[in-house]
Amino acid sequence: xxxxxxxxxxxxxxxxxxxxxxxREIRRKMLKAVAVPGCQMPYASREVPMARGWxxxxxxxxxxxxxxxxxxxxxxxxxxxxxxAASIRRFLARVSGAPTTxxxxxxxxxxxxxRIPEExxxxxxxxxxxxxxxxxxxxxxxxxxxxxxxxxxxxxxRMWLQLYEQIVRSGRVMQGASYxxxxxxxxxxxxxxxxxxxxxxLHMAKHLTILSAGREKRIHAVxxxxxxxxxxxxxxxxxxEDHGGLTCNRSGAKGFFMNEIPQDDGSSTYEISDSExxxxxxxxxxxxxxxxxxxxxxxxxxxx
Amino acid sequence: xxxxxxxxxAERRSNQAFDALxxxxxxxxxxxxxPQPGEASIIEAxxxxxxxxxxxxxxxxxxxxxxxxxxxxxxxADHVFAGALQDLDVVNGLDLGSHLYPDDGATxxxxxxxxxxxxxxxxxxxIETTVEVTVxxxxxxxxxxxxxxxxxxxxxxxxxxxxxxxxxxxxxxxxEVL
Numbered sequence: 001x002x003x004x005x006x007x008x009x010x011x012x013x014x015x016x017x018x019x020x021x022x023x024r025e026i027r028r029k030m031l032k033a034v035a036v037p038g039c040q041m042p043y044a045s046r047e048v049p050m051a052r053g054w055x056x057x058x059x060x061x062x063x064x065x066x067x068x069x070x071x072x073x074x075x076x077x078x079x080x081x082x083x084x085a086a087s088i089r090r091f092l093a094r095v096s097g098a099p100t101t102x103x104x105x106x107x108x109x110x111x112x113x114x115r116i117p118e119e120x121x122x123x124x125x126x127x128x129x130x131x132x133x134x135x136x137x138x139x140x141x142x143x144x145x146x147x148x149x150x151x152x153x154x155x156x157x158r159m160w161l162q163l164y165e166q167i168v169r170s171g172r173v174m175q176g177a178s179y180x181x182x183x184x185x186x187x188x189x190x191x192x193x194x195x196x197x198x199x200x201x202l203h204m205a206k207h208l209t210i211l212s213a214g215r216e217k218r219i220h221a222v223x224x225x226x227x228x229x230x231x232x233x234x235x236x237x238x239x240x241e242d243h244g245g246l247t248c249n250r251s252g253a254k255g256f257f258m259n260e261i262p263q264d265d266g267s268s269t270y271e272i273s274d275s276e277x278x279x280x281x282x283x284x285x286x287x288x289x290x291x292x293x294x295x296x297x298x299x300x301x302x303x304x
Numbered sequence: 305x306x307x308x309x310x311x312x313x314a315e316r317r318s319n320q321a322f323d324a325l326x327x328x329x330x331x332x333x334x335x336x337x338x339p340q341p342g343e344a345s346i347i348e349a350x351x352x353x354x355x356x357x358x359x360x361x362x363x364x365x366x367x368x369x370x371x372x373x374x375x376x377x378x379x380x381a382d383h384v385f386a387g388a389l390q391d392l393d394v395v396n397g398l399d400l401g402s403h404l405y406p407d408d409g410a411t412x413x414x415x416x417x418x419x420x421x422x423x424x425x426x427x428x429x430x431i432e433t434t435v436e437v438t439v440x441x442x443x444x445x446x447x448x449x450x451x452x453x454x455x456x457x458x459x460x461x462x463x464x465x466x467x468x469x470x471x472x473x474x475x476x477x478x479x480e481v482l
Contacts (some may be wrong), residue, residue, distance in 0.1 A: 005370065008314070015311040020318070024352050027322045031350075035461045035474035037429050041407045046442040062447045065326075067311060067319045097308040123331075152403035184429050184476060186457060204432070208330045223330040223474075226429040 016063045017095040022046045026064045026219070030210060033221040038183025038228075039151070040134050055088055055113055056214030058130035062111045064098035065100070065126065067303045073100070078273035080117040085113070093230035096243040102276045105293045106296035114177065116198040118274045121207035123224065129192040131213035134220060136180040136190040156188050159231055167236060176241075184228045189220055189230070197257045201216050201296045202228040244300020248272035251281040255300030314348065320344035328472030329461065331424045333435035335418060341468040343385055343413055347371060350411075356380055360394065361387030381410060384460075388415045389442055397450050398460045406457040409475060417441045420465040428477040436482070437471065439464060447479050 014020065022044070048056050048063075062072065072092050076085035080102040088111060093099070093100050102109050102280040104117040121127060126283035137147040150156070156203040159180050166174045177193035191199055192211050202209060202222050209222040222228060232238045247254045247267045256277065258270035272278040281292045296302060305308020311319065317339045324336035337476065339345050344367050350358060353372040358381035361364050368375070368385065378384065386394045394412070401409030409443035424447065427433075453459070459475030473479070 009312065011312060012307075013309065015309050015315045018313070021352050021354075023318070024350055025354065027325075028350055028355075028411075029407065030326060031329055031411065031461065032409070034430075035409075035459075035476060036406045036457045037476060039406055039457055064324075065319075066324075067316070088324065095309060097310065150402055208326070222331075223430040225432045 005121030013095075015096065016066045016089075017048065018060065018063045019048060022060070023064045026060055029219050030061065030064070030221065033219045034208070034223050036187070037226050038181075038187035038189040038219045038220055040189070040218040043217055043219050045214050048214075050088075052215040054084060054249050055111070055130040055134060057216075057219070058111045058113070058128045058214070059088060059091070060214060061128045061210050061212045061219070062092055062109060063095070065109055065128075066092060066098055068097045070096075070108045071099045071101050071106055073102060073104065073110045074112070075110070075117065075275075076113045077117055078117075078214055078259070079275040081275060083193060095170065102279075104274075105291060114193050114195075115273060116194055116201045116296075117256070118272075118277045118295050118297065121205065123206045126208045127207055127209045128193070129211045130264075131190070131192040131211045131218075132215070133178070134190060134192075134213040134216050134218040136178075136188050136213065151187060154186060154233075156182075159188060160233075163231060163233070167233075172239070173232075173236070182227075182231060183222060184226050185229075188231065189222075191222075195241055195257060196230070196238070197243065197297075199228065199230050200238075200240070200302050202226075204228075212252065225229055232233070240302070243270075244297070246270045246300075248278055248281070251278040253278055253281040253283060255297060256295070312402045317345050318349040321349040324470055325349070325463065325472065328463065328470050329430075329474050331430045331461045331470075332428065332473050332477040333431060333437045333471070334423070335469050335471050336464070338470050343367075343415075343424050345464070345466055346463065346470075347385070351383060354457075355383055357385065361383045361385060382408065383394060384412045386412060386414050389446070392443055392445060392449050395446065395453065398453070400453065400455070400458040400460060403458060406459075409458060410460045411463070412460050413463045413465060414442070416464040416466055416471075418464060418469050418471055423482040425480040425482055426473070426477050427480075428474075430474070439471070447481050450479065 033041045074085045074089040076082040104119045113130045141147045178190040257273045319338040328336040351371040351373045355373040356376035357373040358378045399410045417440035462473040464471045
């Protein structure tokens, strides 16, 4: 063994921003996260040039997966053009030389904050979700050591109690986003704050989903074809947001998840949350040829 | 304008090897392609000074040592490179992690022959219904012992390497020998 075999050639910067040891650690943890679906695996969470809580967890996973032939799409609450999404996309492209896209169908890697695209993801696509709080037990058990023990024991009674109390107090489950879901019949996870509308998209999906929390330093995953069941009582069925009948007032798309835009007169109009889907709908209405993928929801209903 | 970053050869290999490992593990039963035959690219993609490694194959030892990984006894190792299995001692000695920390369960990399030998039916996460694979040159009773030892979520994750092919089997996969 000589010194030359132990050293590497000089590079102006590490490819994909993260240094090699950071990538190896995330790789090891991603494999373990896939092996135990829904179980939170601790990882080191390195510094990236972005404040914790703005998608650093997702960013680190994306940087690890990136190579020059992976086409990347970044969305923030469904939109490709928000500041957060645009700057993450630009950063990913700049440090990896990878092409970017806004179209769900063209993307190989989709990093997302709080939404899953309306078009079905394929087997070759990977969805990376940014997670602010990976611990579904936190509202009922703030001590994370005890929460870990509860996960180990599959002791989720308090989650049910929380849902029960919401139903008793308000007549319905009030949990809007990050609806606690049982993965592979064993671990309850928070599917990051995606709306209830999106949770069924994870159930037996074709794509791999990796959820990473940078500030909380945990990674969990939902492999393809894995059961993801929202916690529900037998007599109170799971309900997605009542958006099936709404129409986007900019694109005319109907039956998808909408953003509510309050109006001066107290009423509301709606805009489709998946911005690129809206753009495609507009283009089609203007006579352009656009390709739509199969959508999870048809006519505002998820076929069971 | 900043220059477009170009991955080094090592980075390209590690990235490609990890892609293969991640796809293999998230779709058990599917055969993925490593950038080069053997375990070397797996070692390069995953191991560094933070790892404790048990390596039964003396030919792999220099590659493992070059990563700076700590050479450990079998029960303390988080990555185990067993080469071609002669007996089941390795499987018996693996660290399975704990219910508190399932991620402590070991990653076992074994050389096997894919595409011939006993037929296995796999079910579990990553598999839509069932998938059938044939894996040869593993010792008698390997799959029985694997089933007995894994107490989900405790367990070990298995990669079977045949040349540049790799097949992943996470602890969540149930294996039925047909």
